Amino acid sequence: MLSSPDGRRSAAIRVAAKAADVDALDAALHVTEIELPRDLPPGSAVIEIHSAGVNPSDVRAVLGVMPHAVWPRTPGRDYAGVVVEGPPHLLRKEVWGSGGELGITRDGTHARHLVLPAANVRQKPAAMRLAEAGAVGVPFITAYEGLREAGSVQRGDTLLVLGANGKVGQAAIQLATAAGARVFAAARTAATYLGHRTGEITILDASRGDIAARLRDATGGHGADIVYNTVGSPYFEVACRAMAIQGRQILISTIERVVPFDIFAFYRGRHRFIGIDTLALDSEYGAAVLDALHPGFESGALRPFPVPAANVYPLARAAEAYRAVLAGAPERVVLDPAL
Secondary structure (H helix, E strand, O other), rough: OOOOOOOOEEHHHHHHHOOOOHHOOOOOOHHEEEEEOOOOHHHEEEEEEEEEOOOOOHHHOOEEEEEOOOEEOOOOOOOEEEEOOOOOOOOOOOOEOOOOOEEEOOOOEOOEEEEHHHHHHHHHOOOOHHHHOOOHHHHHHHHHHHHHOOOOOOOOOEEEEOOOOOHHHHHHHHHHHHHOOEEEEOOOOOOOOOOOOOOOOOEOOOOOHHHHHHHHHOOOOOOOOEEEEOOOOOHHHHHHHHHHEEEEEEEEEOOOOOOOHHHHHHHOOOOOEEOOOHHHHOHHHHHHHHHHHHHHHHHOOOOOOOOOHEEEOOOHHHHHHHHHHOOOOOOOEOOOOOO
């Protein structure tokens, strides 16, 4: 149900302008009332949100790091909820979604209600809780799109995931093991992989020796057909040395913008670099990716990230949720506007 007596007003986080720093998040993230349109655009749906993931990109946008972000704005890219207005085939259905435009160039999901084109709305997998469904979007769409651009991971491929315990790293490992690839997982500080997988993986502790040399030893000198580098510059050089002939390196983030680059090794290795920016993928594209992922979640080959009760925040505590994500919360953090 909508939150006001006339059924047209709702609650949302509203950011008037970017926050100067982390300490300014409390002042920047205001809970306000918004007016929902009395006459919905044709083909639209109103979603009552029960879970909206807080992604690092949401926090960075509010801190002014995302140049595309336009203010004032309601942040948030991922959601899960129930359709309360819209086409009969969606009405009262539990749905999920994500979009690069949400919370960046148009109002996003950190709100009680969201209006979207009904064509961009999908029913979530039946066995998945709403809290979990609202935390799937950005990490899994990023992982899927990277692997798709790399030619899709195949049975027998060797995949090296750098930053394996991050959420995109875990999603990539889920997708790769489900496809039957041989997976090596490297993490900077932990020698134990924390996520779900459906096949064996080999852990490479980045603090103990040369990852590229150890990978080549383990693969008889072949190396990695695909390197999913979720960290960027700190791993760039080792990732290049780990790549097989015709290997592909996927990059989604970085710390340093400029890195040394061995052109000779690049062309002799017939390598490819693939950059993925999911801000360029709108909610229509996100819906298509979720369609592709849906069977894996239904079968259990893929699993959503755990969302502990302590990581579910009301809108009034959004600044706490944002700070938890910025501090590197190991589990997903979501907002539940019904709280």
